[in-house]
Amino acid sequence: MTKSSSRVMCWTAVLAMTFFNPAESFSKMDVTPACNSMMPGHGFPAQTRPSPFQLSANRDNDGKFTVTLSSIDGSQFEGFLIQARDQNDVQIGAFHDADPTARIIECTPGCAVQHDGERKRTQISARWDPLTYSGPVQFRATAVEHFDTYWTNINTDQYV
Template sequence: MMKFVALCSLLVLGVRALPGGAPITACNSMAPVHGGSAQTGPAPYNVSATAIDAQTVQVSIVADAGVTFRGFFIQGRSVDTDTAVGSFAAAADAKSIDCFSNLESASTHIDRTDKTSVSVIWTAPASGEAVNIFASIVQTVDTYWVKIPVPVV
């Protein structure tokens, strides 16, 4: 029993100490693992995806005036399988993680400092399958928006 309690305590501490981005356990739901409830109203952020060429898209999150965010999690998801596809390039303020055994298929923050914007580059899968892009944004530990659809311009 004591080992079980100690293990649970370590797991809780590990989950609370993730300032370096979303863990792979967030891949399926795209929800943060630090408590609170997802907001249901409009997010105070402009989230967009701009095609650079036929395979590459710049995905950006820009906070409304006077607003910041601390974390984000972005995926391109297959319309058919609802799993992360494509890949994200490394960026100065973002890192890629592997979701659903697909290399670099999600992008997340590298620290929890306040941000007013972030941009990442996503490359579509070679298969040409239909994809939707989604973003989750964390304003504070218990104020966040999950799986916001990102329109591609």
């Protein structure tokens, strides 16, 4: 590679980084690769300070749950991933009836709810159906406030 072509490649990379908004791109991506780890893969560590977000679940009369990720202090999140897991840490059940700013994704096994677009929000809800599963369930979330600021292990209590 010549010195001039190396310089062109370097400037191309600089310009790409200047005009490319990674948060915008990731907000529209399928986060299926994060299904197991629940880590967004942004290249930054998860926050260690307490999360400004909480996850709650309420069992409905039909045996399904309404699961809600919400802000504790008015903070907004740009991205999220919500799953249900059994006592062996296996993803279970199926989500449906999610807010319009969310979408359901397949995580084998089971499924999850993720953000759909870059809209900032303080709350998101979806319904979860255990399908044929019976046993303890815990809901888990990752919430992304900004590309480099996110929390993992936002969990509910375990439900039986």
